[in-house]
Amino acid sequence: MEWNYQGDRGPDNWKTICSAFYQAETESLQSPIALDDNQTNLTSSQHSLRFDYNRTLFESSFFNHTVHLSPKTNEKVNFVTFNHKKYFLEDLHFHLPSEHEINQESFPLEFHLVHRSVKNDLLVVGVTVLPSERPMNTVLAVIDEKALHPRIAERGLTVPIELKRLLPEKKQFYHYTGSLTTPPTSGPVEWIVFRHQTYMRQGLLQAFKRNVGKTNRPLQPRSGRPIYLSDC
Template sequence: MDWYYEGERKPENWKNICEAFKKAENTSLQSPIQLCEKTTEKFIYQKSLATRYQLTQFETSFFNHTVHLTPLANEELNVLFFDYKKYILDDIHFHLPSEHQINDESFPLEMHLVHRSRDNELLVVGITVLPNKEPANLEKYRLDSLALNPRISGRGLFVPVDVAKLLPLKMQYFHYTGSLTTPPTIGPVDWIVFKNQTYMRKGLLRAFKENVGKTNRPLQPLRNRTIYLSD
């Protein structure tokens, strides 16, 4: 079913498009949300977070209104361990502006690193992005061309990306249970959103904005759930 970020089929009306979208939205806690240090619970017992990312070849594509990167190599090259459970990186994609807000602040772009466990459980890492004059990791691997020509039909560009270098230098993170942010917005999804930002050159951010456009779902009600902040 077709859905959009503006017009009659904008996010506020996704649940009216079809029964599957309605069920997903009504039966799970939804994302994105406001993440505020003052209202979070600190981890009493620190849940372990570890990543094992390597330089990997990705294939680009354009669907669900944004750019996606899909790893081509052995799936074991890019894994994340959270609370001693292993998740494999499935997809990287981009939202403009950021979907989550951190301490009432929005950011020009948010990257989502979508991971899946062997039991088909979802964990998404959210990384908010600020502009920087210096080239960041993505520019080294021809993502400029991708941003300027996002609507690639068929097989896309092949780009090597060192996923570890997409992460912020400071790894403090929020953790909560939510949903996917595109239809059907199913849950539960474990979310890890880094408190600190990574950087992208202003020109590339501008190219994403001009060629991809607005792709963020509005903030969703917190409802009765606890947001955690790591030490």
């Protein structure tokens, strides 16, 4: 079903487009949400999180209104272990501006690393991004600006990425249970959102704005669910 980020098929009306979208939005707690240090249920290290990431070739595509990068290899070499359960990386994509709000602040961009367990459970890692003329800790700079154009991304360009360098230097993270942020916005999805930001060079960020545009779902109600703040 066709949906959009503006107009009569925008986020406020997603659940009216079809019964599957309605069911997904009404039967699960929704994402994104506002994350705030002062509203977390617990600040501790009780949630164990480990990243096993390797340098990997990704292939570009353009769908659901944004650029996606998928691992070219079928081998499950990139995974997250959260609370002793493995989730394997299957997709990297981008939202502008950020979907999550952190301590009352929005950011120019947020990217999502989508993982799936062998039992088909989902875990998404969210990383918010700040612009910098001299990015300190990002490999997003390897993405050629031309690759962000929808028609070029659709050609399946190959991009090498050192995945560990995508993550912020400070690994403190929020954890909560929510949903996907694009239709059907089904859940449950385990969300890991880093409290601190990584960096993207200004030129690449501008290219995202020109070629991708606004692709963020508005904040959803917290609905009383617990939110945790932990150290990696």
